[in-house]
Amino acid sequence: MYRLTTDRVDCMRLLLVEDESQIAANLKKFLHQHGFVVDVAENLRIAWESVQSIDYPLAILDRRLPDGDGVELIRKSRRLKKVPRFLVLSALGDVDDKVHGLNLGANDYMAKPFDPKELLARVEAMLRTPRARSQGCVTVGNLTYDRGARVFSVGGQGLDLRRREMEVLEVLITRTQQIVSRDELFDRLYGFDSIPAANTLDSHISRLRTRLAATRAGVVIRTARNLGYILQQDDVGKLK
Numbered sequence: 345m346y347r348l349t350t351d352r353v354d355c356m357r358l359l360l361v362e363d364e365s366q367i368a369a370n371l372k373k374f375l376h377q378h379g380f381v382v383d384v385a386e387n388l389r390i391a392w393e394s395v396q397s398i399d400y401p402l403a404i405l406d407r408r409l410p411d412g413d414g415v416e417l418i419r420k421s422r423r424l425k426k427v428p429r430f431l432v433l434s435a436l437g438d439v440d441d442k443v444h445g446l447n448l449g450a451n452d453y454m455a456k457p458f459d460p461k462e463l464l465a466r467v468e469a470m471l472r473t474p475r476a477r478s479q480g481c482v483t484v485g486n487l488t489y490d491r492g493a494r495v496f497s498v499g500g501q502g503l504d505l506r507r508r509e510m511e512v513l514e515v516l517i518t519r520t521q522q523i524v525s526r527d528e529l530f531d532r533l534y535g536f537d538s539i540p541a542a543n544t545l546d547s548h549i550s551r552l553r554t555r556l557a558a559t560r561a562g563v564v565i566r567t568a569r570n571l572g573y574i575l576q577q578d579d580v581g582k583l584k
């Protein structure tokens with residue numbers, strides 16, 4: 345289920361470390377239906393790269409992964425400035441396994457098989473603290489912007505953008521349905537003391553348009569002649 349209207353929801357970006365693709369896909373879909381954007385890492389290496397580049401409030405962690413025990417991620421993450429909360433979700437579910445996981449720093453531990461409703465309740469309980477609370481999301485078409493994490497996603501999939509492109513899109517999505525002037529975008533991008541070539545902004549907009557169309561973001565950046573730009577929902581690009 346995708347939200348297709350301009351909408352503010354409490355959504356957050358989570359990391360799911362899981363190598364069984366069916367479990368990962370089902371859980372991702374279930375959590376997305378409850379307002380979470382979920383990135384899936386299918387092994388420890390990808391999970392480690394992910395937690396280093398994105399400030400996740402919470403990671404759901406399988407243990408038996410192709411390249412090691414998932415709890416290794418908890419150990420390694422101690423070096424990071426911002427460490428996610430960890431919910432271990434594992435077939436290794438006897439008392440000793442749980443104690444071991446919790447001793448290593450897991451914040452919660454659930455045994456497989458599990459009920460997704462219980463998992464959701466635990467995730468929400470773990471996030472019910474001021475630090476973890478997101479500043480909220482804006483969704484237009486299939487494109488969601490998480491203000492707290494400063495990330496864009498399309499249909500639950502993270503969208504990687506260059507810094508300037510992200511800055512332009514941030515301004516446009518937080519002012520949906522309003523014309524944003526070129527001067528304002530210039531000031532936001534370059535400040536008042538440098539004057540880049542006028543066509544620099546055009547090339548950022550052009551690349552963004554291509555990117556949004558290619559990812560079926562369901563939004564378009566329209567040019568308001570002599571005025572600026574406006575971000576609008578594009579019904580043609582709706583995800584089914």
Ligand code: CA
Nearest residue numbers: 363406408409
């Ligand atoms: Ca596994």
